[in-house]
Amino acid sequence: MSGEGRRGRSTPSSWDENLLTEKETQWTRLDSRYRACICQIEKLHQAGQGNSAECIKLTLRRNDTQEKIELLEDEIYRTGPCPKQQCLLHQRETEVRSTRISNEKFEVISPKKAAKIRKINSTPEIQLENKFEQLMEVDKQNDQAEVKKSENDIPAVNLLMDSNYNLTLQEIANKFPKTTNKLVKGFISITADTEENINNIINYLNETNKECVLSEKREDRPLKIIIKGLPTDHSKELIQQDLENQNFKVIRISQLRNFKLKSFHPIFLIEIAKKGNYTNIFNLKSINHLSVKIENYHKKNKATICFKCSRFFHCARNCMCQARCIKCSKNHETRNCDIKTRIESPKCIDCLETGHLASWRGCPKFRNITRNNNRQTYAQKVKHTPNSDPLSPHRKHIEIKEPTSQDMNEVSDLLNAIKIIKDTLKEFPNILEISKQLKHCKDKIDLIFYFKFLIKKCSSCKF
Numbered sequence: 001m002s003g004e005g006r007r008g009r010s011t012p013s014s015w016d017e018n019l020l021t022e023k024e025t026q027w028t029r030l031d032s033r034y035r036a037c038i039c040q041i042e043k044l045h046q047a048g049q050g051n052s053a054e055c056i057k058l059t060l061r062r063n064d065t066q067e068k069i070e071l072l073e074d075e076i077y078r079t080g081p082c083p084k085q086q087c088l089l090h091q092r093e094t095e096v097r098s099t100r101i102s103n104e105k106f107e108v109i110s111p112k113k114a115a116k117i118r119k120i121n122s123t124p125e126i127q128l129e130n131k132f133e134q135l136m137e138v139d140k141q142n143d144q145a146e147v148k149k150s151e152n153d154i155p156a157v158n159l160l161m162d163s164n165y166n167l168t169l170q171e172i173a174n175k176f177p178k179t180t181n182k183l184v185k186g187f188i189s190i191t192a193d194t195e196e197n198i199n200n201i202i203n204y205l206n207e208t209n210k211e212c213v214l215s216e217k218r219e220d221r222p223l224k225i226i227i228k229g230l231p232t233d234h235s236k237e238l239i240q241q242d243l244e245n246q247n248f249k250v251i252r253i254s255q256l257r258n259f260k261l262k263s264f265h266p267i268f269l270i271e272i273a274k275k276g277n278y279t280n281i282f283n284l285k286s287i288n289h290l291s292v293k294i295e296n297y298h299k300k301n302k303a304t305i306c307f308k309c310s311r312f313f314h315c316a317r318n319c320m321c322q323a324r325c326i327k328c329s330k331n332h333e334t335r336n337c338d339i340k341t342r343i344e345s346p347k348c349i350d351c352l353e354t355g356h357l358a359s360w361r362g363c364p365k366f367r368n369i370t371r372n373n374n375r376q377t378y379a380q381k382v383k384h385t386p387n388s389d390p391l392s393p394h395r396k397h398i399e400i401k402e403p404t405s406q407d408m409n410e411v412s413d414l415l416n417a418i419k420i421i422k423d424t425l426k427e428f429p430n431i432l433e434i435s436k437q438l439k440h441c442k443d444k445i446d447l448i449f450y451f452k453f454l455i456k457k458c459s460s461c462k463f
Helices: 017-046 053-078 091-096 133-152 165-175 195-207 236-245 278-283 378-383 405-427 430-440 444-460
Strands: 157-160 180-184 187-191 212-214 223-228 250-258 263-272 293-296
Touching: 017 053, 157 165, 157 195, 165 187, 165 195, 187 195, 195 212, 223 278, 236 250, 236 263
Parallel strands: none
Antiparallel strands: 157 187, 157 212, 180 187, 223 263, 223 293, 250 263
């Protein structure tokens, strides 16, 4: 029993040969599991995934296996020396401990020299506090949430609505009671509890010739990136070959086009499978010995149009609907249509109006995606408050009108009246004192009295 960090203590007792065989089998199985964990951990560290969830789980499994091996070795050592000669399993133990029988006579020792028998007091275990225990609980909750998410991440089937969709849903509910149905963008999204049931539902829809669209798992959806910095006439095969040599699985490569000018952009759209270290593609600085810039593909505010059925919000690789041509309205894909010239009076297959095709953005049935790109962050909202910012957009906008000639005349008349009053107060300073007493007038008689008094006062003033 050899291994790093494995120790045991032996207490000779009795030996059972069948017990040895059983313990050896358990030890061999645990040792192989221990070595397999170490090999997998080393591979993950070499691949740069030392901090991944899988590597942490393997480390915990290795520690658990090591503890089981130590307990098993301790049990084997406690059974005493092995009866087999030259046993490799107990060689270290036999070298450390001697089992020879002493021939010396028994001697009586005085009580002063004899050791006292002490009572063993069972002390309670010391409870240690871990400051990071809450973080460990958060990690456990995250692991449980990931497990639940993986269990619930079952792709749905989107049934195209027709005249008999209610009967189809009743039949599916009778065969698979745990399904849930939801109306999403003109389709009925059917979700099952297991992948087996969802596959059976797909087979049933195919047998009854029902049109549907399959959904993809998030991990099955390809990563879309764009590459800038390559020439316009660069070969797509060379790009794919270079990426595959760097362990990236390329699903599709296309070049962005300018449909108005009927020319290509020096931008390549690439779909990468989410396998291995696929995120390392953003670390690439050159492709085919040319410096490039790799970015995420940002989709426009336009719904995806299926090249097969010419409907919205799905792609052709997941479409199980009947093909429709937007040019001639027949049951074949548009790219396989015989019409290669411009149609003078086309008819839309969605709104049934003449004068445009279904791909025209002005069609009343054309789907647009509305996104609010002017959302403010919390910091921006706190910074631009009506009280702190005088130019805040929350305040009402006051319109400033240009003054007219009539407004200017009214202002000049008002200023002249104020000037006359000011001159009068200078000539008659007692008017202000007498006018303050007008507040104490209770009725019109008192008011007339004060006015008479005011006139007499003014007449007594010298000019």
